[in-house]
Amino acid sequence: MAETGEQRLQKVLASAGLGSRRASEELIAAGRVTVDGKRAELGVRVDPATAVIHVDGERVITDVRTVHLAFNKPRGVVSSMADEQGRKGLGEFVTAVPERIFHVGRLDTDSEGxxxxxxxGDLAHRLMHPSYEIAKTYRCEVRGPIPMSLGRRLAKGVTLEDGPVTIDDFKVxxxxxxxxxxxxxxxxxxxxIVRRLLDEVGHPVFRLVRTRIGAVTLGNLKPxxxxxxxxxxxGALYKAVGL
Structure with missing residues (x-):
């Protein structure tokens, strides 16, 4: 078994932060754990690099080679790992990460957050695919003041040159x-999309900071x-895109 990388499921769960091995055994015994879509049994062995494990329907990442990072992009940084024009790119901020990683979506050079x-790759593709409708929250400094009717106008939809756009929420x-x-x-x-939308309704953006993607928040992460x-x-991200 050693050469295949298989380990007892309770050890894999404990290593992934689900509590002690004893607590993990209790999760398995209670029928709360599935492996590759099937209810797990006590004593089963799995390969953490390949097994798809869910606890209470929530994906648990057990492959130690998988990297998931939140980054606070400063203004002036290009949303690419390396830039052909020599501008500062994302790769300069993750030199300590040995794995080859890539960014999920983009922020324009003048935007932050x-x-x-x-x-x-599977997660990144689905997060960017419009069919999954992953909500993104932005804080924008705009030309004001803001009329009380603006939120209702945005909620009804505004037509841009490439089609209509509606918002999920808006507040001053x-x-x-x-x-x-x-x-x-x-x-x-x-x-x-956010800059074009607000420009269309007469409130150009002076500063834009993305503060949330799905369940992930920027919080107090420094630029x-x-x-x-x-x-x-x-777990919430994987659930939102059906993985």
Whole structure:
């Protein structure tokens, strides 16, 4: 068994942060664990590099080679791992990561905030696919003040040159003289969609920060730094895209 990499399931679960081996055994005995779509039994051995394991319907990542990172992209950084024009790219911030990783979606050079970095191609593809409608939250400093009717107008939909766009949520955070801070939630992935939308309704964006992608929040992550995604964040992301 050693050469195949197989281990007892309770050991794999414990290593993935599900608690002690005893607690993991109790999860298995209670029928709360599936492996490759089938209810797991006590004593089963699995290869953590290939097994698809769920606990209470939530995916548990057991392959230690899989990388999932949250990155706070500073303004001026290009959303590519390396840039042919010599501009600062994402790769300069993850030199300590030995695996080959890539970014999930993009933020334009002038925008800031949350980007996901991973080497999980299936997850990345589904997160970017419009059919899964993964919500993304942005905080934008825009030309103000904001009329009370703007939220309703955005919710009804605004037609851009490449088709209509609607929002999931909108609120005004703060207003000061001729500028306002707003929060907007969309599940669109079209290029510059938030900037184009707000420009169309007469409130050009001065600063844009993405603060959330699905269940993953930017929080207090400092610009230019990365962190590993938490187990509950990963479980929610995989669940949202049916993995």
């Amino acid at each position: 949350l980007l996901l970095l991973t080497n999980d 955070i703060d207003e000061h003289e001729n500028r306002s801070l707003i929060e907007i939630v969309v599940h669109e992935g079209r290029k510059h 230019g730094t990365v962190r590993n995604l938490r187990r509950e964040e990963l």
